[in-house]
Amino acid sequence: MLVNVKGILKKAQEGGYAVGLFNTTDTDMLEGVIAAAEELNSPIIIGTAEVLLPYGELKLLGPALVDAAKRAKVPVAVNFDHGLTFERCVEALQVGFSALMYDGSAKGYKQNVRETREMVEIAHMMGVSVEGEIGHVGQASEDSYEKHDGPVAEREDMYTTPEEAKEFLRLTGVDALAVAIGTAHGEYKSKPILNLKRLQEIRAAVDVPLVLHGGSGLSDDDFRNCIKCGIAKVNIFTDICLAGAKATAEGLSQGMGYLELRNKKVNDIKEATLAKLRLFGSENKA
Ligand SMILES: [Zn+2]
Numbered sequence: 001m002l003v004n005v006k007g008i009l010k011k012a013q014e015g016g017y018a019v020g021l022f023n024t025t026d027t028d029m030l031e032g033v034i035a036a037a038e039e040l041n042s043p044i045i046i047g048t049a050e051v052l053l054p055y056g057e058l059k060l061l062g063p064a065l066v067d068a069a070k071r072a073k074v075p076v077a078v079n080f081d082h083g084l085t086f087e088r089c090v091e092a093l094q095v096g097f098s099a100l101m102y103d104g105s106a107k108g109y110k111q112n113v114r115e116t117r118e119m120v121e122i123a124h125m126m127g128v129s130v131e132g133e134i135g136h137v138g139q140a141s142e143d144s145y146e147k148h149d150g151p152v153a154e155r156e157d158m159y160t161t162p163e164e165a166k167e168f169l170r171l172t173g174v175d176a177l178a179v180a181i182g183t184a185h186g187e188y189k190s191k192p193i194l195n196l197k198r199l200q201e202i203r204a205a206v207d208v209p210l211v212l213h214g215g216s217g218l219s220d221d222d223f224r225n226c227i228k229c230g231i232a233k234v235n236i237f238t239d240i241c242l243a244g245a246k247a248t249a250e251g252l253s254q255g256m257g258y259l260e261l262r263n264k265k266v267n268d269i270k271e272a273t274l275a276k277l278r279l280f281g282s283e284n285k286a
Contacts, residue, residue: 005176
């Protein structure tokens with residue numbers, strides 16, 4: 001069933017587990033992750049992101065995501081991830097997405113607050129919850145992250161502080177908050193250093209569900225620790241892309257045809273998703 005993200009995240013926060021968001025840019029991914037959630041009787045979040053639209057048009061893909069969520073046996077929220085422009089966010093709302101993340105974190109603080117607040121007002125009118133980001137998670141490949149790949153003290157300039165988090169929530173009214181505590185998007189070139197103490201401090205300072213972006217490539221223990229320290233939603237994309245790419249390479253080397261390859265891809269993405277859902281502790285929490 002299609003649900004708002006707010007309810008499933010509150011339940012996760014209280015229950016000490018996390019709900020996974022798996023961005024699904026085609027129907028193979030969509031089928032794989034929904035099958036995994038149904039098999040484990042787990043809530044799940046699917047969706048796409050503004051930077052991923054060149055790989056799957058919102059008007060084409062969006063209705064398939066919403067329809068699959070409605071037909072699923074488990075609670076499924078459909079999230080528009082890292083919304084960067086009002087135009088695309090509103091388009092996602094029109095398509096029927098039940099959650100959105102507005103990302104103004106690359107802009108100045110004041111602009112981030114102003115735009116996020118506006119997006120919250122629009123989305124709340126339609127019963128859709130909004131996640132904001134304070135601090136900057138960044139890309140594993142981007143200069144700023146590489147530059148900060150040295151002394152931890154320097155790198156921590158980009159980390160969210162409890163004071164910032166509290167103030168941002170008060171000013172914007174977001175329903176969930178993405179925090180920067182040392183992760184980055186994409187594939188890591190060196191081992192990320194997570195600041196769990198900072199995460200605990202943020203958790204103690206605010207009451208909304210906290211979100212971990214840039215989760216692909218973290219160790220199982222990293223995930224367990226982050227969830228123990230208060231993360232209620234984990235975003236995964238790179239890991240299921242890798243599972244799909246590996247399935248394609250293996251299938252081709254085995255001489256599989258297009259349709260067989262497609263089935264192998266769906267199956268292997270499902271397997272990768274099952275492992276993550278078990279790790280996040282959301283099994284049987286539907
Ligand atoms: Zn992200």
